Amino acid sequence: MxxxxxxxxxxxxxxxxxxxxxxxxxxxxxxxxxxxxxxxxxxxxxxxxxxxxxxxxxxxxxxxxxxxxxxxxxxxxxxxxxxxxxxxxxxxxxxxxxxxxxxxxxxxxxxxxxxxxxxxxxxxxxxxxxxxxxxxxxxxxxxxxxxxxxxxxxxxxxxxxxxxxxxxxxxxxxxxxxxxxxxxxxxxxxxxxxxxxxxxxxxxMDFQAMRWLMNGEVPGQSGNDHPTSSPTGVFPTQDGHMNIAAMGNEIFARLCRVLELPDLPHDERFATVPLRARNRPALNAAIAERTLTRSTADWIERMNREGVPCGPILSMDQVFADPQVAHxxxxxxxxxxxxxxxxxxxxxxxxxxxxxxxxxxxxxxxxxxxxxxxxxxxxxxxxxxxxxxxxxx
Structure with a gap:
């Protein structure tokens, strides 16, 4: 037994x-x-x-x-x-x-x-x-x-x-x-x-608590955007929405290649991690303009191929139909x-x-x-x- x-x-x-x-x-x-x-x-x-x-x-x-x-x-x-x-x-x-x-x-x-x-x-x-x-x-x-x-x-x-x-x-x-x-x-x-x-x-609360305990910073709401990292959040696609998490300079550069936005990493508003966080609305708008041109599945395939963290946003029925969840x-x-x-x-x-x-x-x-x-x-x-x-x- x-x-x-x-x-x-x-x-x-x-x-x-x-x-x-x-x-x-x-x-x-x-x-x-x-x-x-x-x-x-x-x-x-x-x-x-x-x-x-x-x-x-x-x-x-x-x-x-x-x-x-x-x-x-x-x-x-x-x-x-x-x-x-x-x-x-x-x-x-x-x-x-x-x-x-x-x-x-x-x-x-x-x-x-x-x-x-x-x-x-x-x-x-x-x-x-x-x-x-x-x-x-x-x-x-x-x-x-x-x-x-x-x-x-x-x-x-x-x-x-x-x-x-x-x-x-x-x-x-x-x-x-x-x-x-x-x-x-x-x-x-x-x-x-x-x-x-x-x-x-x-x-x-983890890092949000530490923002106050160590830095004296009171964190606020940021919706679907990551509180401190940009671009990390929800972006519209041709048939819905998807998550993209392009933390750090190297992954941001990969994302820009996949989106066919070669000038974006050199834009002075987005050249560093702090600048991308400060200018998040403009950066999100530029990315959303491109993500709207293809389906979620298409973008996920392209981004995964280039090592850009991303994924769909699934309802519970879709979650349990997902092949990795089933596995x-x-x-x-x-x-x-x-x-x-x-x-x-x-x-x-x-x-x-x-x-x-x-x-x-x-x-x-x-x-x-x-x-x-x-x-x-x-x-x-x-x-x-x-x-x-x-x-x-």
Whole structure:
């Protein structure tokens, strides 16, 4: 049987929506036993409604087992603590105060399992002036500076089209958990791993943040143009638009050859990198006049032949029809008992000896109550049925 690299780990998943599940998905895909712990009944903010939500849920919660536990009920909490004794990792993305009210914070859990690695994803951090505010992706995009540099100048702030803060917070939580598990091999002890949407969004600001931190420069919006490099942006073609990224003098000279604009590199307005950035509108106009004369595919073939970075701008249907995307296997099939064969987004990591293997569909709420409680805690069917009648599970 195919043995996945994380199969020795048991993860208790208390997360919902996106940031926390993004962290746990890294464990679930690579073979950890992930037990999704849900409240008895359906959580409306984390369960499928329309078709988009069904698709999202299958992608986000695949490869997990689901049990229901009422953590506010003494017996429900006791069962959870019994699971903690056997687990390696607990992950939660409650508001910071919630886990303390439930008595399932890191300090409480480490008393019964000193080896537990505890991951927390919050909106703004576990302490500080904003710590207990509700944190959502778009709020973090705004506070973290992303909306101030996204979109066209003069059009007002613009959010990114994907939940950047949510997803990166999940990935950074997973990285922190992996580091803590590696450290545990030396120390024998677990620890508390913390990240937030705000911290992750700030990390993602990267060179835009450094423009302020090192140079005192407040970056603004530049639309589809690169903030500091020109010509790098979106240009019109005979049948649509394309991206061109001609950074540096050598690639700019190649671009001018492909466009049959031999005088452009010698124009005093465009002779150096800083001058091209300063005179971007005039340079973009000169390039656009030429790119409009041929199709996107024609220009891409010509520019790639000369080593000029470029590419089409694809809609999602075109993305997954692209031959390189197909070659990379970023669409993964799952056999679902009701939905039939569906596809989800694959992992962007390839290991030379270890394959991702087959993926399992996202579980129904409480689908594995009997299996998990019997296998891990030794409860018999009569006891499990009684817990269900009491509203514990």
């Amino acid at each position: 195919h043995q996945k690299p994380l199969s020795r780990f048991v993860v208790l998943d208390l997360t919902r929506v996106r940031s926390g599940p993004a962290a746990v998905r890294q464990f679930a895909d690579w073979g950890a036993t992930v037990i999704k712990i849900e409240e008895p009944g359906q959580a409306p903010d984390d369960k499928p409604g329309g078709s988009a939500q069904v698709a999202d849920y299958q992608n986000t919660h695949r490869n997990k087992r689901s049990i229901t536990l009422n953590l506010k009920h003494p017996e429900g909490k006791a069962l959870f603590l019994d699971l903690v004794r056997q687990a390696d990792v607990v992950v939660e993305n409650y508001r910071p105060s919630v886990k303390f009210k439930l008595g399932i914070d890191y300090e409480s859990l480490r008393k019964i399992n000193p080896r537990i690695v505890y991951g927390s994803v919050s909106g703004f951090g576990q302490d500080g002036p904003y710590h207990d505010r509700p944190g959502l992706d778009q709020i973090a995009q705004g506070i973290g500076g992303m909306m101030s540099v996204t979109g066209e100048p003069g059009r007002g702030p613009m959010r990114a089209g994907i939940p950047v803060a949510d997803l990166t917070a999940g990935l950074f939580c997973a990285i922190g958990l992996f580091v803590a598990l590696l450290e545990r091999e030396v120390s024998g002890e677990g620890q508390w791993v913390q990240t937030s949407l705000l911290q992750s969004q700030l990390w993602m 990379l296997g970023m669409s993964k099939p799952i056999a679902h008992p009701r939905l039939g064969e569906i596809s989800v987004v694959g992992q962007p990591v390839i290991l030379s000896r270890t394959s991702l293997g087959d993926l399992e569909p996202a579980p129904d709420t409480g689908e594995h109550n009997h299996d998990v409680l019997a296998t891990m805690l030794g409860l018999d069917r009569a006891r499990i049925d009684e817990l269900a009648r009491q509203g514990v599970i």
